[in-house]
Amino acid sequence: MKIEIVTIGxxxxxxxxxxxxxxxMGQKLNEAGFEVSRINSVSDTEDEILNILTETSSRADVVLITGGLGPTKDDITKVTMCKFFNTELVFSEEVFEDVKSLLKRYVPNINELNRAQALVPANCTVIRNPVGTAPVMWFDHEGTIFVSMPGVPSEMKHTMEYNIIPRLLERFKIGSIVHKTVLVHNIPEAVLAEMLEDFEETIPEYIKLAYLPAPGRIRLRFTGRGSDKAMLESKIEELVLGLQPIIGDNILAYDDVSTTEVIAKLFTDNKLTLASAESCTGGNIAHMITSLSGSSVYFRGSVVAYHNEVKQQVLGVKEEDLLENGAVSQPVVEQMAEGAKKIMGTDYAVSTSGIAGPDGGTDEKPVGTVWIAVSGPNKTVSQKFQFGNIRERNIIRSSEMAMVMLKNMVDKDLR
Amino acid sequence: MKIEIVTIGxxxxxxxxxxxxxxxMGQKLNEAGFEVSRINSVSDTEDEILNILTETSSRADVVLITGGLGPTKDDITKVTMCKFFNTELVFSEEVFEDVKSLLKRYVPNINELNRAQALVPANCTVIRNPVGTAPVMWFDHEGTIFVSMPGVPSEMKHTMEYNIIPRLLERFKIGSIVHKTVLVHNIPEAVLAEMLEDFEETIPEYIKLAYLPAPGRIRLRFTGRGSDKAMLESKIEELVLGLQPIIGDNILAYDDVSTTEVIAKLFTDNKLTLASAESCTGGNIAHMITSLSGSSVYFRGSVVAYHNEVKQQVLGVKEEDLLENGAVSQPVVEQMAEGAKKIMGTDYAVSTSGIAGPDGGTDEKPVGTVWIAVSGPNKTVSQKFQFGNIRERNIIRSSEMAMVMLKNMVDKDLR
Known part of the structure; x- marks a missing residue:
């Protein structure tokens, strides 16, 4: 069976x-065993919407549509769907009750535009949307299911999880799909591919291996399809075990997890505490860590020391080292990590100091020069990296590499 | 003329x-005056790639393809394009030289996979790619231009900017397109739409108004199309001026800028300095600010005080206030802002303390309760907000609202 996604706007x-x-949506559908065959983004004009509805109706069994359902005039999806399905808008008392009860928390008076949100095509099944004012509409049309959802991510997510995926599972019997991702760091793609050349010959037809590169790391994704889920899982497990002797310590995790999730588990499981002192990463390490709920168990805080005086006065970096070596240097980055560990009273601290760019580089320290340190209960280590010219990428790579260095030290300390 | 984007993977x-x-790509093409009519994401199987090439060749004048050009086995785009164009792969000495010179910085030996990257379809014009190993291929095929680019963002961006857009501009004569965005905060979409109902009647046919909501703010985007660029610009300018009496102080900016860019300009222009003290935003404010280059001119640093001891010991929050009122309270958030301002020696500081969720809420302080404070040269103000249940959204909304409160105080102080 084929599912297509249509995003309008x-x-x-x-x-x-x-x-x-x-x-x-692709991720959640996939976890549920469905396959998305195409994603289409189209303009919110009547012609384009009608075209894509016509095309997808001949290609797909299910078409999931998001966007174009808000209360304002640029949202024409609903009217166009009526045209496509040859039906008309009718006022739904039920939807209007939902709109009113949701809005009364925020706005004193319901206006005409809100009232118009309760108009729905006569031929659809309305799925109630408890987290927003735009209704979700389900159409069964000549063998294809069309679902129109709001484009606001939180509203779309809620209805997909609680309404659409359960209904699709009820409707379609599907084969199994098994994914397994191995996170590899610090090996370039072509080198890794060469290392795995013989290994790839051993992968059976029904399992696919994909390389997904990201700054500083590559995710290796195995995907197996078939009717026997247990067999797929055990075969993929066997393949994953076969990677260990080839890639070794460069395997960061055996899951599709972020580096931050690896750190979170390591610190939580071992009841350790962490702080950071950030210059060139500017708070991104703290932000990545605290984006995960539960991080307050092990993460105590960060000092974003952008200005040198903050490095001195808050983190206790020595003035002479700043003057002699500059902020982007080994003594400074090490003192930053040690300072953060001390003032926050943690077991470990990471620190970064570098030139994120695009300006600020010199011949000696070009843009992309980054020092990273990790300080633990036993010692402080630091390393210099030469990343590229792109600020955003340098911030991400520095943050990722700080996490990798941290993981390596904690792993060793725990051995 | 119609441009479609095809992303493969x-x-x-x-x-x-x-x-x-x-x-x-959509943004850059648009700035250059081109219009993208559709975005298609397809699987990297031969069938799907052949299908989308066939479909787009009948719909579009230009098809920009990214992805599926890496050195590994899951990348089949090049072979499939040969099939579609009925041609074969030939070895390009020129591309191979580029690959070698790029790789010698990173890897000691060129391998077979790298060598294969120099194979290109015989009928294409190769555009050299100085920032990566995958060549860019330009095909003129039965009235449609197909360009195949690597999916690595930095490589795609480089070739789009320096090669593809200039070539397209040379090839096609196009009409003008003018965009103007007004950033509005703190008015719900339906309320804003009602406020603008009469105003919208005055907008001519050739100008379109779109509402683009994001957490806590809405971007109003005017788009004008026609042959007379100066006329479009002046008409849109006139419309934008007409918004001021209707929306007033809720207009945050007259550009498609982020709240952070508004703050950056305000602080840089007025030679002011800023610090932050973050609990529930966990470093996101500092991260947003430092993502922009040039931020070191006005931003001195942040204390991410996740643990209460860090609030006390680094920021000087009084223990009795923490005990009496809890961390999510007016006295604590105000002392955090004042503490950050003091230890970093800045003119202004913002602070946040709240329950980002999904856990940690109580009856009295449910998930989404956030206190935000701004401390300036003259006073400290604070406000309590009740956001929703989604952690990611609460972090963003708190950060955004802190910037808006900061802007309001600075605006008043400068009057």
């Missing part, structure tokens, strides 16, 4: 908004 | 990777 085509909905 | 369809390339 000019803002996607002119790049004012990144389509994160499709990726989220 | 299973990782997009199963949601392991968010397609940020398309948004970036």
């Amino acid at each position: 000019d803002e996607l085509l002119i790049g004012q908004v990144v389509d994160t909905n499709s990726a989220w | 299973d990782e997009l369809l199963i949601g392991q990777v968010v397609d940020t390339n398309s948004a970036w």
Whole structure:
């Protein structure tokens, strides 16, 4: 069976908004055993919407549509769907009750536009949307299911999880799909591919291996499809075990997890505490860590020491070392980590100091030069890296590498 | 003329990777006056690639393809394109030289996989790619231009900016497109739409108004199309001026800028300095600020005080206030801002303390309760907010609202 996603909105085509909905939907559908065969982003004009409805109706069994359902005039999806399905809008008392009860917390008076949100195509099944004012509409049309959802991510996510995926599972009997991802760091893609050349010959037809590179790491993803889930799982498990002797310590995790999740588990399981002192990463390490709930168990805080005086006065970096070596240097980055560990009273601390760019580079320390330190109960280690010219990428790579260095030290300390 | 974007890769369809390339391409093409009519994400199987090539060749004048060009076995785009164009792969000495010179910085030996990257379809024009090993291929095929680019964002961006867009501009004469975005905060979409109902009647046919909601703010985007660029600009300027009496102080900026960019300009222009003290935002405010280059001019640093002891010992929050009122309280958040301002020696500081969720809420302080304070040269103000249940959203909304409160105080102080 084929599922297509259609996201509607000019803002996607002119790049004012990144389509994160499709990726989220793809992931959840996939976990449930469904396969998305295509993602289409189209303009919110009647012609384009009608075209994509016609095309997908001939290609797909299920078409999941997001966007174009808000209360404002640029949202024409609902009217266009009526045209496509040859039906008309009718007022739904039930939807209007939902809109009213949701809005009374925020706005004193319900207006005409809110009232219009309770208009729905006569031929659809309305799925109630408890987290937003736009209704979710389910259409059964000549063998294809069309579901129209709001584009607001939190509303789409809620309805997908609680309504759409359960209904699809009820409707379709599907084969199994098994994914397993291995997280590898610090090996370039072509080198890794060469290392795995013989290994890849041993992968059976029904299992696929994909290389997904990201700054500083590569995710190796195995995907198996078939009717026998247990067999797929055990075969993939066997393949994953076969990677260990080839890749060794460069395997960071055996899950599709972020480096931050690896750290979170390590610190929580071992009841350790962590702090950070950040210059070039500017708070990104703290932000990555605290984006995960439960981080307060092990993470005590961070000093973002952007200005040198903050490095001195808050973290206790020695003035002479700043003057002699500059902020981007081994003594400074090590004192930053040690200072953070001390003032926050933690077991470990990581620190970064570098030139994120695009300006600020010199011949001696070009843009992308980054010092990273980790200080633990036994010692402080530091390393210099030469990343590239792109600020955003340098911030991410520095943060990732700090986590990898931290993991290596904790692993050794625990041995 | 119609441009379509095709992004290739299973990782997009199963949601392991968010397609940020398309948004970036859409934005740059738009700035150059081109319009993207559709974005298609397809699986990296021969069938799917052949299908989308066939479909787009009948719909579009230009098809921009990214992904599926890496050195590993899961990348089959090049072979499939040969099949579609009925041609074969030939070895390009020129591309091989580029690959070698790029790789010698990173890897000691060029391997067979790298060598294979120099194979290109015989009928294409090769565009050299100085920032990566995958060549860029330009095909003129039965009235449609196909360009195949690597999926690595930095490589795609480089070739789009320096090669593809200039070539397209040379090839096509196009009409003008003018965009203008007004950033509005703190008015719900339906309320804003009602406020603008009469105003919208005055907008001419050739100008379109779109509402783009994001947590805590809405971007109003005017888009004008036509042959007379100056006329479009002046008409849109007139419309934007007409918004001021209706929306007033809730207009945060007259550009498609982030709240952070508004703050950056305000602080840099007025030679002011800033610090932050973050609990529930966990470093996100510092991260947002330092993501922009040039931020070191006004931003001195942040204390991410996740643990209460850090609030006390680094920021000087009084123990009795923590005990009496809890960390999520007015006295604590105000002392955090004042503490940050003091230890970093800045003109202003913002602080946040709240329950980001999903756990940690109580009857009295449910998840989403957030206190935000701003401390300036004259006073400290604070406000309590009740956001929702989603951690990620609460972190963003708190950060955004802290910036808005900061902007309001600085604006008043400067009057």
